[in-house]
Amino acid sequence: TNVTAFNGNISANASVIVTAEPPVLQHIEVAPTEAILEVDGTQQFSATLRDQFGNEINGITIDWTCSNETVGTIVKETGLFTAHATGTTTVTATAGGKFANANVTVTAAAPVDPILKRIVIEPAEAALVINETKAFKATALDQDDKPMTKVEINWTSSNETVGTVDAAGRCTAHAVGTADVVAAVGNISTKA
Secondary structure, eight states: OOOOOOOSOOOOOOOOOOOOOOOOEEEEEEESSEEEEETTOEEEOEEEEEETTSOEEOSOOOEEEESOTTTEEEOTTTOEEEEOSSEEEEEEEEETTEEEEEEEEEEOOOOOOOOOOEEEEESSOOOOOTTOEEEOEEEEEOTTSOBOSSOOOEEEESOTTTEEEOTTSEEEEOSSSOOOEEEEETTEEEEO
């Protein structure tokens, strides 16, 4: 009888191929999720696309829409929103069958307080004889060149020997010569 002894390891091999699971769009994140604008204001929205692993996905086209185009419009390709009228609207980013929203509130532009920029005197010049009185009118104008009401004008004369000016802007001539009629509000003044 022959006995054969085998001393060793016996093994078999099998091949395993590991492939990455392809990214699948799971959700969209829009930023900001809420915006408050004044009429004519703009807001740039952005969207981040994420796969099933939470990783950002690139290369997918995002379509931007706005639910109320009376309130505002959005550029379909870029997400730039422009406010047109007071109200509310919803901005939506859509891609690959998924979507996300952002809420937009448009308010009226806050009124800008008028700021005194200049004073205009009429007439710009006058020739008087002694004891004659001439009424001057001063108009205070704001930053938009609109007349301002309820502005107290301080009237003075540059030469009271020649003429004086009362609180209403009436200049009375007293002597031969030249004088400036000055209308002032704070540190803003003009002369005739």
